[in-house]
Amino acid sequence: MSRDAAATRRKILDAAVEEFSARGFAGARIERISEVAAANKRMIYVYFGNKEGLFSAVLHHVIGTLIAEVPVTEDDLPGYAGRMFDHLLTHPEALRLSLWRQLERPAIGPDAADVYTSKVQAMAGQHGPAHPSGLPATDLLVLVQGMAASWLISPADLLAADGADPTSADRLAAHRAALVEAVRRVITPDSHPTGK
Known part of the structure; x- marks a missing residue:
């Protein structure tokens, strides 16, 4: 692929990330993607086949980046939660596209089954299907x-309920700290109340 072709493909992909994350598969329009990318509409079909092919490429790009940049660290789930929060905060399209995928096209996108299976098995370790936390x-x-x-x-009214x-x-940092601590408490067996 020539440099111009690669640059055009990248512009289309970037415009499609914006369009699909804002409007989902059903609401996205190839015409808007073409206009934002300053690319001939025909090139979208040349590079990606059809709208579903473009959506699949977007999911592979965004979710693949998330998986690569925020790997599940089964030996540090609190740290993983904090890094996931950071990534989603700076890349809101990752969460939006994941939600759109689940709502509209759950079978499209990267297959992360092997990644999750290996992490779940590592989390359970020698304890069978359960984590040492008992969950x-x-x-x-x-x-x-x-x-x-x-x-x-979460609703904006709830997020602002404390004024x-x-x-x-500062508030995002405080929430991140609370998130990391909450996950630490969930996975620490001795932090669970007994008797109920």
Whole structure:
């Protein structure tokens, strides 16, 4: 692929990330992507085949980057949660596209089954399907990922309920610290109350 072709393909991909993350698969328009990318609409079909092929390429790019830049560290789940929060905060399109994928095209995009399977097995270790915390390893990873994303999907009124600006650097840092501590408590067996 020539440099010009590679640059055009990249512009189309960047415009498609913006379009699909804002509008999902059904709401996205090839015409808008073409206009934002300053590329001939025909080139989108040449490079990506069709709208679904372009959506798949976008998912592979964005979710693949997330998986590569924020690998699951089964021996440091609190740190993983903090790094996931940081990534989602600076790359909101990653969360939006993941949600659109689940809503509209769950079978499209990168197959991370092997990544998750190996991490779940490492989390469970020699303890069978459960993590040393006593929670099933798959459920624990789902909870940690959900906790990492929760600030970004919560209502603005809730985020501002304490009177602080939920977008300020201090408030985001405080939430990140709370997130890391919450995950630490979830995975530490002796932090669980007994008797109930």
